[in-house]
Amino acid sequence: MSTGDFIFTGLGHAYLKDNWIFRNYRGEAVRGQVLALLGPNGSGKTTLLKILLGALTPSEGSVNIQGQVAFVPQLFQVAFDYTALDMVLMGRAKKVGLFSQPTPADEEAAINALERMGIGHMAYRPFHEMSGGQRQLVIFARALVAEADILILDEPTSALDLKNQNGILEWIDRLARRENLTVIFSTHHPHHAYAVADQALLMLGENDFESGPVGDVLTEKNLLQLYGLPLKRLTFDYEDLNVETLVPVFRNCKRRKAN
Amino acid sequence: MTEKTVKQEKFSACSSGRFRRWLPKTPLARPWILGLILLIAIIGSLFMGAYPIPWHRILEILLNSVWPFSGSESAYLDLREITVVTLIRPPRILVAVLAGIALGMSGTALQGMMRNPLVGPDLVGVTSGAAFGAVLAMWLGFLYTPVILVLSTIGGIAAMLGTMALARVVGGRNDSLPLILAGFFIGAFFLAGVGLLIYLENPFYPKGQRTGNIIYWLLGTFRGAGPVKAWTIAVPTIVGGTVLMGLRWRLNLLSLGDLDASSLGINLNRLRWILITVVSLMVAGQVAVSGVVGWVGLIIPHAARMLVGPDHRRLIPASAMLGGLFVLGLDNFTRTVIWSEVPVGVLSAIFGTPLICFLFWKTKTKGWNE
Structure with missing residues (x-):
């Protein structure tokens, strides 16, 4: 492993005895890659970030992080x-x-x-x-x-409007590709992960997770299981771009149109 | 461009190395100017006191003690006047200034460490703990101030640890309320201990004699400050002050919050332990020689922050200087203006309460967080 790489295997944490938040999690990225963590509220995203940051000792498993880690908290109040x-x-x-x-x-x-x-x-x-x-x-x-070498961000886009979300995503992309940093971020927006991340980790449940390249992990089936809501993977052309993204289907809302 | 013009209205530029720093426009924003004012105040204080001596005679005595061959009229000087000007006033002034420096600096350090502008040594219980230690020492019959210092330091550290532990159990250390409530509980506990000791009166002492002294001392006074007391407060204040000056930038880091600060790669626990020890030592030094002087540790950091801004690199020296000025001013007031010597601790509360109300009102518009 070289500087900027990290890998964690068999990772599990329980704040109370035998009350596992997650177990046997595995994930990895190499320098210059972006890893997105996705999971519903309370699935332990922040706990996992704290473990990666070294602020919390995991109940089991090992983390191997090469290089200096920096943290960008979610709500920054000084x-x-x-x-x-x-x-x-x-x-x-x-x-x-x-x-x-x-x-x-x-x-x-x-x-x-x-x-x-x-x-x-x-x-x-x-x-x-x-x-x-x-x-x-x-x-x-x-x-x-x-x-x-490694940047850990806790829901960097959660409190921002669309324009600023775009700005932050661009910066994540730039920090990874241009400054050659490894970036780990948690998010509630699968399409953000789809736009910038190379790797994704879906926190589906205590013993259940999907980890790997974004294209393999962020499938409609996995996302339905994760959020209990169908998401459609769409591909279309916009100007000279071929856009691939994820769109949530809010099935039971007013503007639905049954034919 | 608009950014700069707006800034220039509020701030003036002062050059530091290659980079310009923005400082509030008042010259008081520079700690060394505050230090100069403090020096002038110290010299001026030698000319004040209950015992009436004309200013030119004081000047003569002072010049004589600095340069013995300067005054030709020294034969006319009164021995009592010489005693007052060279032996009685200097240690008292020194003790008052050092007490203010200790309280101002420790208050600022506490607020930075607990990232909470609402705490001070008296509000987190350190003062009460130190007072309990000191009263215990006196109750046991140790009247030599350095011995009182040792016990009062132990009491201060115990109280601070108690407060922090309680606040941690009840709620996060980030919240103001658990911390202040915990400080209130622990402080009340140690004050009850003080009350118990006063009530119990050591049977080996003549009745009533000790109690009165302890109560007057508890209210906070610089009366009877001599060389021993000056040394007793000088050592912890200078040692602690030097440590705090060294750590002043680290206080910026500590004030970020645990997770963020530790992600910057600093050893939080070590830093926190050093600060707890140093702050308790400084407060205990002040309490051991001059009893409980409240409010200073809460007010001075606020006032200093209004003058020099929140960066602890300037804030720590500025609050030292302001603290010294404030307490010296209070002591001069009680020495000269009032017919009988009201304890400084009482005065600091009388002047401190309206002052803190004013500071609250001033910060209300801006708030501390938003």
Whole structure:
């Protein structure tokens, strides 16, 4: 295995004894790939992310992660009114000694990272005054500054409007392909996973999961089992693009049209 | 472009290395200016006091003690005046300033560590724990201040650990309410211990003698501060202050939250332990020499944050300076303005309550989180 790769096998966790959230899970990705985690609420997505992050020791199984991991939380609330630059600078924590302060070189790296994310002009803006999408970009910049190999995102698109969802998906794509980071993200939107991910892990139940390349895993049958709702895989042409996506079928709603 | 013009109205640029930092426009936003003001206040305080001495004589005595050959009129100086200016006022001023520095810094560190702007050493029970330790020491008959310091440090650490453990059991450490309630419970418990010790009165001592002293000391006072007390507070404050100055950027990281901070690769537990020890030590140092002085550890971090912003790299030194200024001001007030010496702890609550109300009102529009 090289830096940026990870694999976990036989992974299981129970907060209470014998009350398994999931068991025998397996998943892997190599550097530059995107892995999507899909599962209904309460299926243990956040628990799995915490385990991958090393913040939680799994009850069983092994995780092998090569390289530095950075985390982008779902809801980012900061108790104090830091600027975007302060936030990004915190990514240097590992490189600054316990009793030392960040040097101008660290600040330079932080500004560069903000500029790479296209928000260099917002460096001195208070973090809490930024929109949800901009905050995500700041946290991405922090991951760049930390020189992370693997980026773990907890539902990065959940609180965003369509335009910002698109922006974040583009960035996930770019971080993986251009910056060569491995990205793991959890999502409630199968079509997001379908759009950017290489690998997917469906958390179907305690002992039940599907893992593998997106095309093999995100099938109509699996998704019906996952969400209890039919999803249709569609292929169509849009301008010069051949689009392949997933569309949920809300069968019992008003606008249905039975012929 | 519009971004920059908007910013320039609110902030002025000051150059630091290659990069400009945005700072609030007031010159008070720079900790070293606050330090200068504190220095001037310290020198000015030597000229204040209940015992009336004309200012030119004080100046003469001071110059003489710094440079013994400067004054030709030194033969005319009164020995009592020399004693007041060189032996009585300096240690008291020093103790007041160090107490303020200790309280301001530890309050800021606590708020950063618990990522909660509503806590202070007295609200998380540290002060009560330290007071219990100190009263226990006195009750057992150890009146030498360094011994009181040891027991009060142990009491402070015990109270802080109790509060954090209770808050963790009841709810997440992220929430304000469990933490403040836990601090309230633990603080009340230790205060009950203090009350019990006062009530029980050690039978080996003459009746009533000790109790009165303990109660007056508990209310918070700098009266009777001499070299021993000055050293007792100086050592923990300087040691703890140095550690906090070293860790001040780490406080930014701690204030992010456990999961996020640990994902940045810092050793959270180690850092938290260092901070708990240091904060308890500093608060205990203050309590051991001057009793319970409340509110300072809650107010000063807020005031400092309004001046220099939330970055702990500037906030820690600024709250040290502001804390020193505030407590020194209170002590000067009680030394000179009021006919009898009202305990500083009482004054800090009397002045502190309206001040914290004002700060609450000021932050209400902005809030702490949004």
